[in-house]
Amino acid sequence: MKYERFNDTIVMRGELGDELLTIIEEVCLKENVKLAEVTGIGATDHATLGFYKVKEQKYYPTTLQGEMEIVNIVGNVSQKDGKYYGHFHAVLGGEGGRTYGGHLNEAYISATAEIFIRIIDGQIDRKVCKDTGLNILDL
Numbered sequence: 001m002k003y004e005r006f007n008d009t010i011v012m013r014g015e016l017g018d019e020l021l022t023i024i025e026e027v028c029l030k031e032n033v034k035l036a037e038v039t040g041i042g043a044t045d046h047a048t049l050g051f052y053k054v055k056e057q058k059y060y061p062t063t064l065q066g067e068m069e070i071v072n073i074v075g076n077v078s079q080k081d082g083k084y085y086g087h088f089h090a091v092l093g094g095e096g097g098r099t100y101g102g103h104l105n106e107a108y109i110s111a112t113a114e115i116f117i118r119i120i121d122g123q124i125d126r127k128v129c130k131d132t133g134l135n136i137l138d139l
């Protein structure tokens with residue numbers, strides 16, 4: 001992984017074999033990012049997406065193998081209990097235009113990933129919502 005910071009924006013490139021969420025967290029910790037929005041594109045050959053069933057308060061994972069475009073990753077960085085908290089969703093595209101989407105649990109880069117982290121001046125924590133079981137922004 002390589003990155004450069006330009007004022008309030010970090011531009012990073014993930015490389016073959018990097019786990020995408022891990023490298024985003026590494027950069028955010030190194031740069032002391034407390035609040036940010038994240039977008040990106042790239043390619044993966046192994047990813048796990050989650051689907052959350054609110055009534056059950058449970059994520060159901062789907063692991064995907066094979067060449068896929070990371071059509072879009074979108075998410076944010078905040079804090080929970082004073083620590084880094086990343087929340088990301090992704091759309092992945094397979095051969096023939098088939099797409100998959102959901103909460104991104106992991107994605108291993110198979111070619112490259114181009115990620116932009118726009119830092120927001122501030123800090124927002126998360127709290128558990130007892131109605132949904134989700135870690136929601138504490139606004």
